[in-house]
Amino acid sequence: MMDRPLQLKTLLWRAERLFGHKQIITRRDDGYRRYTYAEFGKRVRRLTDALNRLGVRTGDRVGTLGWNTDQHYEAYFAVPCMGAVLHTINIRLSPDQIGYVIEHAGDSVLLVSPEQLPMLEQIRDRLTNVKAVVVFGDGPPPTTALGPVYGYEELLADADEEIEFPDVDEDSPAGMCYTSGTTGEPKGVVYSHRSTVLHALILCLQGSIGVAERETYLLVTPMSHVNSWGMPYACALQGASLALPGTQPRPHHYLEIIEHARVSVCVAAVTVGMLMRQELESGRQSYVLDSLHTLWLGGQAPPIGEIRWWQQAHGVHVCQGWGMTEASPLLTFTTLTSQFTDLDDEGKFRLLGTQGKPMPLVEIKLVDDHGKELPWDGKHAGEILARSPWVARAYYHDTRSQDSFAGGWFHTGDVGVIDQNGYLSLVDRVKDLIKSGGEWISSVDLENALMGHPEVREAAVVAAPDPVWLERPIAIVATNSPVASDDLTEFLREKFPKFWLPDRFVFVDEVPKTGVGKFDKKLLRQQIAAGNNHSTDKTP
Amino acid sequence: MMDRPLQLKTLLWRAERLFGHKQIITRRDDGYRRYTYAEFGKRVRRLTDALNRLGVRTGDRVGTLGWNTDQHYEAYFAVPCMGAVLHTINIRLSPDQIGYVIEHAGDSVLLVSPEQLPMLEQIRDRLTNVKAVVVFGDGPPPTTALGPVYGYEELLADADEEIEFPDVDEDSPAGMCYTSGTTGEPKGVVYSHRSTVLHALILCLQGSIGVAERETYLLVTPMSHVNSWGMPYACALQGASLALPGTQPRPHHYLEIIEHARVSVCVAAVTVGMLMRQELESGRQSYVLDSLHTLWLGGQAPPIGEIRWWQQAHGVHVCQGWGMTEASPLLTFTTLTSQFTDLDDEGKFRLLGTQGKPMPLVEIKLVDDHGKELPWDGKHAGEILARSPWVARAYYHDTRSQDSFAGGWFHTGDVGVIDQNGYLSLVDRVKDLIKSGGEWISSVDLENALMGHPEVREAAVVAAPDPVWLERPIAIVATNSPVASDDLTEFLREKFPKFWLPDRFVFVDEVPKTGVGKFDKKLLRQQIAAGNNHSTDKTP
Ligand SMILES: Nc1ncnc2c1ncn2[C@@H]1O[C@H](COP(=O)(O)OP(=O)(O)OP(=O)(O)O)[C@@H](O)[C@H]1O
Ligand SMILES: Nc1ncnc2c1ncn2[C@@H]1O[C@H](COP(=O)(O)OP(=O)(O)OP(=O)(O)O)[C@@H](O)[C@H]1O
Numbered sequence A, B: 001m002m003d004r005p006l007q008l009k010t011l012l013w014r015a016e017r018l019f020g021h022k023q024i025i026t027r028r029d030d031g032y033r034r035y036t037y038a039e040f041g042k043r044v045r046r047l048t049d050a051l052n053r054l055g056v057r058t059g060d061r062v063g064t065l066g067w068n069t070d071q072h073y074e075a076y077f078a079v080p081c082m083g084a085v086l087h088t089i090n091i092r093l094s095p096d097q098i099g100y101v102i103e104h105a106g107d108s109v110l111l112v113s114p115e116q117l118p119m120l121e122q123i124r125d126r127l128t129n130v131k132a133v134v135v136f137g138d139g140p141p142p143t144t145a146l147g148p149v150y151g152y153e154e155l156l157a158d159a160d161e162e163i164e165f166p167d168v169d170e171d172s173p174a175g176m177c178y179t180s181g182t183t184g185e186p187k188g189v190v191y192s193h194r195s196t197v198l199h200a201l202i203l204c205l206q207g208s209i210g211v212a213e214r215e216t217y218l219l220v221t222p223m224s225h226v227n228s229w230g231m232p233y234a235c236a237l238q239g240a241s242l243a244l245p246g247t248q249p250r251p252h253h254y255l256e257i258i259e260h261a262r263v264s265v266c267v268a269a270v271t272v273g274m275l276m277r278q279e280l281e282s283g284r285q286s287y288v289l290d291s292l293h294t295l296w297l298g299g300q301a302p303p304i305g306e307i308r309w310w311q312q313a314h315g316v317h318v319c320q321g322w323g324m325t326e327a328s329p330l331l332t333f334t335t336l337t338s339q340f341t342d343l344d345d346e347g348k349f350r351l352l353g354t355q356g357k358p359m360p361l362v363e364i365k366l367v368d369d370h371g372k373e374l375p376w377d378g379k380h381a382g383e384i385l386a387r388s389p390w391v392a393r394a395y396y397h398d399t400r401s402q403d404s405f406a407g408g409w410f411h412t413g414d415v416g417v418i419d420q421n422g423y424l425s426l427v428d429r430v431k432d433l434i435k436s437g438g439e440w441i442s443s444v445d446l447e448n449a450l451m452g453h454p455e456v457r458e459a460a461v462v463a464a465p466d467p468v469w470l471e472r473p474i475a476i477v478a479t480n481s482p483v484a485s486d487d488l489t490e491f492l493r494e495k496f497p498k499f500w501l502p503d504r505f506v507f508v509d510e511v512p513k514t515g516v517g518k519f520d521k522k523l524l525r526q527q528i529a530a531g532n533n534h535s536t537d538k539t540p
C-alpha cells in the first residue's frame, strides 16, 4: 500500500474541495459572522504564510489563548498544516498556571484574545521564549507593554492565500494541550497528525457522535481545551456546518445561537448543559429549539435527571463520552445498541447514564490495586486502563506520573465497573473515592442522586478526614429554594447503605468549578479540611 | 502518542467482547446456520491454531477458494491475526487463471470449497508450493488425488481456542487479491493491516455506507474478491449482524435470506442486483422485503432505471461506490449531501447515478493525456488518479503496468468528469472508450440509456474496428421480448448526437460476464472483431 501519511491537510482539502459552500457561523458582539469552508481554506493559508513570516518553523509551538471563534479555528489548521504545533492554552486556567504552561511548552508565538493581554503583562517574565503576540479580533492590536504585537486581520491582509502545505510525517506533533489540573498541576500531552486524524475519523463513525455533513454542530466545549474534543477536525472532515459561540459567551448566547443557526447537535461540558437548562427554566427569554436533537455532554458524568429533562422537555437525546486530555479525549461513548431498542424510557436513561462502550481501536481493561485484571461482570470495580493510537505514551517533558503509563497502558485514574456487554460505568476518580471504615463510597453516585432532588441545582461530595472512619463524605449543595439537611438525608436514605449518607451538608450559592467547569473537588477538600465551609447543616 | 499498530485483531476483540451476542447467519443446503460473534471468535482461534500446526508461519500466503460462508469469514481473521496473508482467490476465474494466481502468490495452504477439488486436480502441476489443502464444509474431506487433504471441522475440533494473537507491524501484509482480469491477466495487490483497518473504519462513517451495529448486512459481493468490499471487517468492527448467502447461491436465495434474516442492507454487484429484480418481476415466488432499506451496488455503474425501480417498487435506496482491487476497493461513494435535500426524485436518482464524492483520506485528481490537471467543472473529462493509505503502491511481483503507479498516484484507467461539488461521474474505462472520427463515445452512457428501455434487460456497447471512422459502437443487447434495431436506434436518437448511435445491434440471450459478473467487453470485442455475432439487426 502507498505510505500516505495521515495528516491534517487532507481534512482541510476535503472541507475546501468537497464542501466549499458549507458554513461556519461565529457569534460576534454585534451579531453573527458567516463564511464558507472555501473562504476558510484561503484564510488558513494566509495565516500559515503570516506565521511563517513571523519565523515559525517546523516543530515550533504556537500557543493560543482563544475562545471558540472562526479565527481560532483557522489556527487549528494553519499551525499543524505548516508542520508547527498548536498549543491550545486553557483560557480559564489561573495566570500562574498559564505562565507555567507557556514556559513549559516553549511557545514561540502566541495568538490571544485581546482581553487576555493584561493577564499576559502580569506574567511577562515567563514569556521569554515568545517572539511575537498576535491579537485575535478585527481591529489593530491594543497598546500593550508586551513585545512585538500584531493584529490578526492586519497580518492576514498582507499574506498569501495560495501557499502549498508540506507533507508531514504522520507521527510528527500537530498539537498539544495540558490537563485541566483538577487533581494537581497541569501535565502536557502532545497529539500527532496520526492520532488527530484517527480520532477525527472515530467521531464520524456510526455508534459514536457520528459527525455527519447534514448536521450543524454547536461547539460549546472550549477550543482551548483538548481541541474541543476533536470536533473541529471531525466537522471539517465531513463538511458539517459549525456554529461557534465566540468571545466570553453566557448560557443565553448558546441558546440564541441554537435558534439562529438552527443547530442540531450541541457539544458541551455537563455543567454548561445544566446552566442552559437553568436559563430555559428561568423563563427569562423564549427560544425556538426545534432544530436541536442531540446534546453531547462530557467532562464529568451527566446526572440521569439531566438526561431525562432534556428528553422530556425538549425531545433532545443526551449522550456522553468518557475521556481525558491524555486520550485526545475520546475513549468510550454511550450508544444504545440494538438489543436495548425495546427498553422503556427509564431503562434507556439509565443506559445513557453509563459511560458507554469503547470506541473502535480503543482497548480497555479493568484492574485491581495489584494490577490484576478484573472480570467484566457489572460488579467488580477497578481502575480502568486504556490503550489506543490516540492515547499519550508519556507526559511532555515531565517526570511526574510516569507510573500512569506503566506497561504500555494508560492508567486513567478513573474507577469503574464494566458489564458483560462492555458498558462502562464510572464509580469515581481514584483520588475522589471516599474510604470510610475500610469500605469505598462513590462521590459520583451520591452527587448524581442529590442532583435528582427537585430543588438541588448542584451537588459535590468530598471526603473529610475523620478520626474514627478515616474519611467521611461531606456534601456541598446549591439549591433553588431552602431545603433542610434532614430532608436531603431522607431523600438519600432509600437509595444507599446507611454508612454512605453524608455526615454534613454545606449549602452554597454555587459549587466552585475548575477552568473547564468541573466541580473543583481539590479546592473543596482543602476548604473542608481548613474548616472554611460557608454554612452548614441548614439552607442559607 | 502510543505507537499502537492498526491491526485486525483489534476488530476481532471488539466483535467478541462488545458484541459477543450478535449473530452471523449463513445459508446452508439444509437451512440456515446461526452463531454468535463470541462463538465466531473461538473458532477463529481454533483455525489459527490449526493453521499453525499445518506449518503456516508469519508472512506465508494462505489461499482461499470459498463462497460467502461463516467458515470463509473465520479465515478472514484467523489468517491475518496470526501474521499470515489471506489470499482470496476469485472462485469464478478460469482454471488457468486460478493456477496462475496460486503459483504467483506462492500459496502454502489452500482452504477450498469441495466442488473446487476436481478443478484443482486439473491444475495439480501448478500447486507445487501447496503443503496442505483444507476442505470447507462439515464432513470429512472427499477423496482426491491432491496431496494432504483435511476436513475443516476435523481440523478445528482438535485445535485450541485459547491461543493469543501476536502484535503485528501495521504495514505487514494481511491479505492479497488479484484484479478481475477484465482488461488483461489478473494482477496481484497486497493489503496491509493498516490499510484494511483504515478501510474498515471508512465503511462505518456517516456519508459512506455507514456500517452500523443496528443493521443486518447481506454480503452478496464475493468474499473471494477484494474482501467482499471490506464489509466483513467493517461488520466485525461495529458488531453488525451479518448474513452470508453460502455455497453456489442463486438470485432467489438472496431474496429468501433477506426475508429470513430480516436483512436491512444488501451489498451486491450491479448485475446481481439486476438478477434479483428479474426474479422479483418474474413473480415465481413472493418475498417479504420490508426489512430491506438499502442496496449498495458496485463493480460497474448501476443504470438509473435500476435505481429508480428499487426505490419505487420496494422503497429501497440504491447507492454505489466506485473503486477497484487496487484500492481495497473504495474510493468514492454516493451520498446525497444536504444541499440536495429538496431535489425531486428524478434529480436524486440522477445524483445517485454518479459515482459520488471521494471518501475521507482519499485524494483524487483528473488529468488529460499529458498528465496535466483538469478542472472540476462537470465538463472536462480525463483519467482519474487517486491516492490514499489504502491504495496499492505497486502490483505484487509484477513488472507489468508500473506506469499505473507513476508519480505517487494510482492511474485508475477510468475516465470521468468531476463537478464543482466533487461528485465524480465515470464516462468509461480508458480501454472501453470508443474513438470515432476523432471524437470520444462513452460506452457506459449508451449502455445505461439502452437499459432504460423497458424491454432491454442487459446492454453492452463495444468498439468495432472501422475503416473510415477508426472505431464505431456496436451494441450487444438481451431483451425480454423481441425488439427491432430501428426501435432501439429511435429510442437513443433523442438522447445522443447522431454519431454516437450504434452501427449495429447484436441480440443475445445474455451478455457474457466476467468472473465477478461484469459485462465481459474484452471477450465481446474479440467476438465482434472475429465476426462471431450470434444474430444481428433483428431480434432472435
Ligand atoms: N463522561 C464522563 N463521566 C464521568 N467522568 C468523566 C467523563 N468524561 C470525563 N470525565 C472525567 O474527566 C477526566 C478527564 O478530564 P481532563 O483530562 O479534562 O482533566 P482532569 O483529569 O479533570 O485534570 P487533571 O488530570 O489535571 O487532574 C476523566 O479522567 C474523568 O475523571
Ligand atoms: N460504481 C462504479 N461505477 C462504474 N464503474 C465501476 C464502479 N465500481 C467499479 N467500477 C469499474 O470496475 C473497475 C474495478 O474492478 P476490479 O478491480 O474488480 O477489476 P477490473 O478493473 O474489472 O479488472 P482488471 O483490472 O483486471 O482489468 C473500476 O476500475 C471501474 O472501471
Ligand SMILES: [Mg+2]
Residues within 6 Å of the ligand: A179, A324, A413
Ligand atoms: Mg486527569
Ligand SMILES: [Mg+2]
Residues within 6 Å of the ligand: B179, B324, B413
Ligand atoms: Mg482494473
